[in-house]
Amino acid sequence: MDPITPAYGATVLLLIAAAAVALLLVLIIKVKLHAFVALVVVSVLTAVAAGIPVADIPTALLAGFGGTLGAVALLVGFGVMLGRLLELTGGAQVLADTMINRFGEQRAPLALGVAALLFGFPIFFDAGLVVFLPIILTVARRFGGSVLTYALPAAGAFAAMHAIVPPHPGPVAAGEFVGADLGVVLLVGLPVAIVSWFVGSYLVSRYLGARFQVDVPTVLFGRENDGIEVDAAGEKQATRLPSFWTVVGLLLIPLVLITGNTLVNTLRTAGKISDDAVWADVLTLLGTTSVALLIALLVAIAVFGTRGRSMADTTRILDEALAPICSIILITGAGGMFGFVLRTSGIGSALTDSLSDVGLPLLLQAFVISTVLRVAQGSATVALTTTAGLIASQATEAGYGDFKLTLIVIAIAAGATVLSHVNDSGFWLVSRFFGMDEATTLKTWTVMETTLGLSAFGLASLLWLFA
Template sequence: MEAIDPAYGTATLLLIAAGAVALLLFLIMKVKLHAFVALVLVSVLTALVVGFPLADIPAAMMFGFSSTLGSVALLVAFGVMLGRLMEVTGGAQVLADTLIGRFGEKRAPLALGVAALLFGFPIFFDAGLVVFLPIILTVARRFGGSLLLYALPAAGAFAAMHAIVPPHPGPVAAAEALGGSVGVILLVGIPVAVASWYVGVLLVSRYLGARIDVSVPVALFGEVNDGRGQIARDGEGETGDSTGSGAAARMDRKPPSFRTVLLLLLVPLVLISFDTVLDTLTVTGVLEEGESWAAFLSLLGHTPVALLITVLVAIAVLGRPRARMTEVTKILDDALGPICSIILITGAGGMFGGVLRLSGIGDALSGSLADLGISLIVQAFVIATLLRVAQGSATVALTTTAGLIAGAVAEAGLGDFQTALIVIAIAAGATVLSHVNDSGFWLVSRFFGMDERTTLKTWTVMVTTLGLSAFVIALGFWMVV
């Protein structure tokens, strides 16, 4: 669906967007209206105020809702299935114990962050987060304290890699628009992502975790596994309760080995890397479009397909050796119940952001910022930041900004290194200030059991310090080259 022709100027559209966000926060935080209901209501009101034709409002609402729901529903469903199997069989506990044994108890957040940085190289933010969720919760339960101490370093690592480092689609698309080298952006982006993660995420998470207590949620994966891989089974051979409630007896089975769990986690890592790497090679002209073998590997690497395959492997190596298939099916079925709210709220967040994008606010804002008369790298960061805040989508902010300044970059005759710094500045601006018009905000809020106020004080602050850290590093290099 295409954006409408704005009936108002840029300033008025920005005021409408700000008013919509303020109304949404008021309804959720003061009136205590359910977030899903509030998001749908404010989306309708925003479409009316902006001036959508009445007949087009349902389509405008479905534009953001269906696209977000299409990507999130399968991903979250398969992710929680995998997580629940890892939890009840002791696999998450084994992996957590091994990581902590190698890094030490005091370095548990660092261990989770480093693991997420490695796994986040080919895996998108939301896919990485949903796969790592049971590990994060297991470590947090074991050592206590605020969940933020363990969740933010891992989530921030996935966010940093997704925003800055190829072969993720954002930096690749920006490189293509600006005529930069993907290889140079990769070489520059990795150290910048790691450094900005350490300063803007790890250190900040220690500060936030010491001041804001967030309890470990139990809705997704139940209570903590005892580490022995026990699965409930009743005495009559019927399907048991996987949480061990009621009169069900418990069956002791040896938990999987660290190697088994690690290889299981490598399945989505390898499969998804097929899609991301091959897509990058096609964009850069290394591979021709239409290669059948590349298309097949890309299919295997499509995130829902990769997670489906991983769940099937998990059933074979974690579930079936320890329980009957009926019990495994019950475990998977129980895992799906708590995620309905997460999926619907995340989809509604995408609906709200989609309405703002279709309102023409991005185009109007881009036009007014086309010539700011400031340094090119600062201009790139400012434009991406304003677009991110106005319409929510980091990918839209990144690609729009790259297209907007492509002409100026070409006229400046920048080298590959300077172009890479421009891409990083754009990615930094597109990362900051995630709030209620960003579907990722709602995904993090619901996964970690945080209300909207707490998410704004933690997640929004952390991604902002992450983006600012990346921009400061890029600006420093810009000033010395």
């Protein structure tokens, strides 16, 4: 469904969006209404208030909900089943022990973040987070304390790579809009993403982890694992732990497949691969995130799932892994619905028109416009592409070289990262995966996303002085 012609000006639409967010927070935090119900109710009310034709409201709601579920449900389902097998057979424990032995307890959060930076190069934020979830929870359970100490550095690493570094779609689209060379965007964006992550995510997460005590959630994987099985009679039986390289090889399957997909799409965009190449189509299919995770899950079932148990037992384990994530998927889908209603109401186009001539330096203008769009409608990708399209002509007229154009792309990505809140489906994914209520998620995840984006913009501004 395409955005409608805005029924009101940007100021009124912004007030409607602000009122909708405030109502949602009151219903969830004060009234204690279930987040899924509250999101649906507020989405309907927002659609009516924003002037979406009544006949189009059901279509808008279903498009937002279904579009988000299409991206999230398969990914979370396959990822959680894979994570459950990894944890139940001791695979996650093997990874955690090896990481701890090599980096030490004090540097475990840093090691998790660095590993997430590597995995985050080709893998989208949500997919990377799902794959890393059992490792994060196992390390957190091993040492105790707040799960945020270990979760936020890894989640922040995936967020930084997804927002700033090609071949992720946001920075690629923004680079193409403003005419920046994507090779330069990659070469400059990668170190900026790493430094921004270290300052705005890793260091900040140490403070947040010490201030906010969030227990390791048990709803997804339980507690008693560490390579110990429970047989049909209910008695514990020790199992042989898989080797470190077996587990790493399993995790590399989706990484390699998704990387292949990314490379093929990048080369096709550059005209290096024919659109009719069948082998490229096959790699694209195998590297689709949900398909790649399905293949990894099938391999895990073959390697781990039949170790000392029947296929019926493995099926029961996988079935039990799916039950707790129903709420996560529904709430994430409803969060996507809320954001989609805001976008469909025309708030993006109204803001674009009103911000098209704000009289700020172009780098600051790129950051401000992207931030406003991110806060107003929730989608980082929409904020990235809309802002890049808006300032593309100004960037062309200024005659900037590739380096300054790249810094503009980074500024746009920084603005699209800050202030993740209740209209962002990623907010709900992080909230539910790590067992946080909405208020705690706003005080931790939202704060960390903001410091991450501000760090990236600060680096871009500093480099601009020497460009």
